[in-house]
Amino acid sequence: MSRSKNCQRILGLDPGLARLGFGAIECIDKCDRLEPIDFGIIQTPPKQALGQRLQTIYDDLHALVDRFEPDFVAVEKLFFYRMGNTILVAQARGIVLLVLAQYDLPIVELTPAQVKQALTGYGNASKTDVQEAVARELSLETVPKPDDAADALAVAIAAWFQR
Numbered sequence: 020m021s022r023s024k025n026c027q028r029i030l031g032l033d034p035g036l037a038r039l040g041f042g043a044i045e046c047i048d049k050c051d052r053l054e055p056i057d058f059g060i061i062q063t064p065p066k067q068a069l070g071q072r073l074q075t076i077y078d079d080l081h082a083l084v085d086r087f088e089p090d091f092v093a094v095e096k097l098f099f100y101r102m103g104n105t106i107l108v109a110q111a112r113g114i115v116l117l118v119l120a121q122y123d124l125p126i127v128e129l130t131p132a133q134v135k136q137a138l139t140g141y142g143n144a145s146k147t148d149v150q151e152a153v154a155r156e157l158s159l160e161t162v163p164k165p166d167d168a169a170d171a172l173a174v175a176i177a178a179w180f181q182r
Contacts, residue, residue, distance in 0.1 A: 027182075028056070030089035031175025032080075033167050034097070034112040036069075038062050039076055040167030043087040044157065044175045053179060055157045056087060058168040069107075073114050080118045091125040093178030095134065095170065127178040134170075137177035149173050 026047045033040035042058035061079040063072035084092075094116070097109055119126055132142040138152040150162040150169045156176050163169040 026050075027091075027179075028087060028089045029175045029179055030083065030087050030092045031171040031173070031178065032092060032094045032115055033170040033174060034095065034108055034115050035167060036063060036072060036076075036107040036111040037065060038165070038167045039080075039111060039115070040165070040169070040171035041083055042163070042168055042172030042175050043083075043089065044172065044179065046179055050179075050182075053157055053176065055159065055163075055172065058163050058172050060165055060167050069110070073110060076111055076114045077118060080115060081121075084118065084122050084124070089124065091127060091178070092119050093127045093129060093174045094119075095174045096128050096130045127181065129174055129177050129181075134173050134177040137180045138173055152176075 026045050027050060028043065028045050031042040031044070039061040041061065043056035045054050045056055046052065047054055061076055063075050097105065097112060116126070135144040135149055136142040138144070138156070139148050146166070153169050153172045153176060154162045157172065163172055
């Protein structure tokens with residue numbers, strides 16, 4: 020993927036087992052402006068064995084890092100809400116951290132509240148407010164879909180703000 024001069028590429032990740040959101044952005048014009056590169060999800064089938072689901076995340080994340088060649092990666096920290104789901108997300112997050120370590124990529128970890136604060140100025144902002152801020156910061160006509168991809172873009176933008 021070609022890269023403009025004096026830019027920095029950030030890959031944002033919103034870890035999950037069923038859907039892992041990703042969003043790649045690039046800061047350009049001496050880092051005065053953000054531009055989206057791509058966003059989406061890595062999806063795993065719920066009826067598939069856990070090991071196979073984790074293998075899919077591993078393989079697909081390797082492909083994303085190779086494709087985007089990020090300068091660093093922003094990862095949302097785990098948020099505890101239901102213990103059963105949290106364990107599965109933690110396992111997927113472990114795969115994410117393993118892949119990033121294999122590439123020796125710098126990692127910025129942000130809590131959901133830090134992401135909300137960075138994008139809206141309020142740590143308890145609604146999901147809608149954050150998604151609208153993502154669209155505004157990236158000059159998108161609509162809010163990115165699915166939600167997991169929008170969340171990953173929000174993490175990347177928040178990391179850029181903290182640079």
